Amino acid sequence: MSASNSPVRNNEGFLEDAATWTNEVAQEIAQEDDIELMEKHWEIIYFLRDFYKQHEMSPPSNRLFVKAVREALGDEKGDSIYLMTLFPGTPAKTACRIAGLPRPTNCL
Amino acid sequence: MPQSLSYTLVITGAPWATQAPQTALSLAQALLKAGHRIDRVFLYGDGVHLASALSAPPSDEQHWPRLWSEFLSGNNIAAVACIASALRRGIVDETEQARYELTANNLRAPFEIAGLGEWVEGNLKSDRVLYFHGAH
Amino acid sequence: MTTLIVIDLPPYGSWTGREALDMTFSLAAFDQPAAMLFLGAGVNWLCKGQAAEAVGQKSVEKNLSAAALFGVEQILVDTRACAKYGLETGDLLPGTTPAESISETLGQYSRVVFAG
Numbered sequence: 088m089s090a091s092n093s094p095v096r097n098n099e100g101f102l103e104d105a106a107t108w109t110n111e112v113a114q115e116i117a118q119e120d121d122i123e124l125m126e127k128h129w130e131i132i133y134f135l136r137d138f139y140k141q142h143e144m145s146p147p148s149n150r151l152f153v154k155a156v157r158e159a160l161g162d163e164k165g166d167s168i169y170l171m172t173l174f175p176g177t178p179a180k181t182a183c184r185i186a187g188l189p190r191p192t193n194c195l
Numbered sequence: 196m197p198q199s200l201s202y203t204l205v206i207t208g209a210p211w212a213t214q215a216p217q218t219a220l221s222l223a224q225a226l227l228k229a230g231h232r233i234d235r236v237f238l239y240g241d242g243v244h245l246a247s248a249l250s251a252p253p254s255d256e257q258h259w260p261r262l263w264s265e266f267l268s269g270n271n272i273a274a275v276a277c278i279a280s281a282l283r284r285g286i287v288d289e290t291e292q293a294r295y296e297l298t299a300n301n302l303r304a305p306f307e308i309a310g311l312g313e314w315v316e317g318n319l320k321s322d323r324v325l326y327f328h329g330a331h
Numbered sequence: 332m333t334t335l336i337v338i339d340l341p342p343y344g345s346w347t348g349r350e351a352l353d354m355t356f357s358l359a360a361f362d363q364p365a366a367m368l369f370l371g372a373g374v375n376w377l378c379k380g381q382a383a384e385a386v387g388q389k390s391v392e393k394n395l396s397a398a399a400l401f402g403v404e405q406i407l408v409d410t411r412a413c414a415k416y417g418l419e420t421g422d423l424l425p426g427t428t429p430a431e432s433i434s435e436t437l438g439q440y441s442r443v444v445f446a447g
Contacts (some may be wrong), residue, residue, distance in 0.1 A: 098296060142397040145388040147353070148360035151401050158400050193359045194279040194310040194353070207347075207447030240350045240447050279353065284344075311357035318334060318442065319363065328447040 101183075101190040103167045108187030117185045120175065124185075128163075128173055134159055135186040145179070148195035154180035203324045204318030206242035210259035211252070213329030216245045220263060223327070227270060236267065236274040237314050238306070241329065243286045246276040246279070246306035256307050260303055264281045275277045275309045333364040333404060335440035342391045343383065349377065351446035352394060357368040359401040363383045366405040367398070368436060369407045369427075394408075399426055409433060423430060 092190070093115060094107030100116060102108055113132060117124050126131075136153060139145055146152035156167020164170075167178070172182035181192060204223060208215025223233055238245055249259045267274045276286055281302075282295070288308050292300040302308060318324055336355045338348045358365035369376050376391055383390040398406060407430040408423065420429075430436045437443055 098294070100233065138397075141393065143393045144397065146397075146401075147356050150362070151356065151360050154402065155397075155400055192279045192282060195312060195357055207350075239354075240347060240446075281349065311354060312361060314354065315357055315361045315363060318358070324444075326441070326444065326447065328445065 089121070097190060099184070099190055102187045105187050113185050114143070114188065116187075120185075122174070122181075122183060126143060128185075130160070131156065131170070132186045133184055135182055135188060139186075139188050144189065145191065146185050147191070149177055149179040151195075152182070199230050199232065200322040201234050201320070203224055203235050203237060203314070203321040204233060204327065205314065205317075205324060206236045206327045207238075207240040208247060208327060208329030209244040210250070212241065212244075215242065215327040215329050216259045216263060217257070219325075219327040220259070220266060221267065222327075225270075226307055233270070233272050235313060235317050236263075237317060238270060238274070238276040238280070239314070240277075240280050241284070242327075243276040243281045243284055245322045246274075246281070246286050246303050248263035248303040250299045264303050264305060274311045276306050277314070278308050278310055281308055332364055332442060332443060333409075334358055334444060335368055335437070336426070336444050336446070337368045337370055337437075338376060339370040340422055341372040341375045342381070343386055343388055347446045348373070348384045348445045349391065349394075351444070352391070354436040354444065355398065355403055356401055359403055362402075365376060365403050365442075366378050366407065368407040368430060368433075369412075369414050370433060372416075374408055374416055374418060377406070377408055377427055378418065379422060379424060395424065407436060 094112060097103060107149045112122055116131050143177040153165055153170060170178040204219050206215050206219050206257055210216045226233060245260050245263055252258055286302060287297055288302040289298045289300050291308060336351050338351050340348050342348055355365050355367055381390050381392040406427045408427045410429045412432055
């Protein structure tokens with residue numbers, strides 16, 4: 088997908104309209120963070136999108152993100168180092184951006 | 196001399212809509228007079244309107260945002276408006292103005308914008324946490 | 332020391348309850364023990380099958396269903412209010428704990444926060 092027909096994103100790279108998300112869009116966003124999406128990334132991305140659908144919110148902090156992953160996928164993946172390796176920076180924020188979920192308010 | 200305690204004050208009622216900021220200010224003044232300490236004032240929900248730099252009430256009425264900011268500065272007390280509450284209600288500082296590409300900012304000094312973590316900390320550290328709500 | 336967050340307002344009519352829920356989640360985010368009590372008209376938060384999209388809002392039912400996952404210890408519900416609103420156990424979200432005596436429940440917590 089070329090930059091010209093990419094969906095609209097805000098100044099922090101989050102999609103303005105969650106409905107415009109596709110796997111290709113996810114790849115494009117990930118590339119900006121130098122992340123090449125592998126199976127283990129997709130597992131977390133789909134988990135987050137499911138979580139959002141089920142609870143109508145993203146995990147509101149990085150800690151709760153790790154906790155939620157642990158509940159769903161077990162201790163090995165629900166680990167801050169594991170998630171940090173997959174999604175550098177603040178893992179919850181990076182992963183939400185790639186998963187096409189709204190920008191967090193930085194409240195927590 | 197009775198024991199001196201530390202307090203966090205949480206204000207959730209807006210000025211001119213509720214009496215919460217006024218009641219909280221009277222209590223805050225009384226606390227200091229009695230030798231207690233105020234760790235932090237935390238504005239939450241509609242309470243964030245108290246941190247607006249753009250309130251302009253008639254000159255013969257009390258100006259709660261100004262009175263509060265003078266009290267806070269004069270006594271060196273930290274005051275925070277919750278970021279999530281503030282963003283929804285149009286109270287922003289320069290950082291959030293840039294982040295959300297807004298046309299202006301309006302946070303009154305010495306209020307700062309921060310997250311609920313500041314409230315959680317008050318809940319842990321202060322001897323007492325008092326809430327000033329509007330009627331509902 | 333567990334903090335009890337009390338919601339005594341019905342959902343959707345104001346933002347106050349939502350902001351109290353955010354407070355609860357923020358305690359969980361910092362690993363601070365938290366519990367919730369739904370009191371009076373607040374018990375309507377716990378109704379199953381809410382159609383919040385009809386009023387253009389997010390579902391508090393769906394938001395609340397993340398509470399246990401985030402480590403919120405207990406969701407207590409005022410049984411007398413449930414009777415008043417015609418809510419039986421089967422009408423409520425799973426995982427709630429009945430509170431028969433509100434004064435006794437409140438007495439068990441030294442940190443109590445009412446939704447504004």
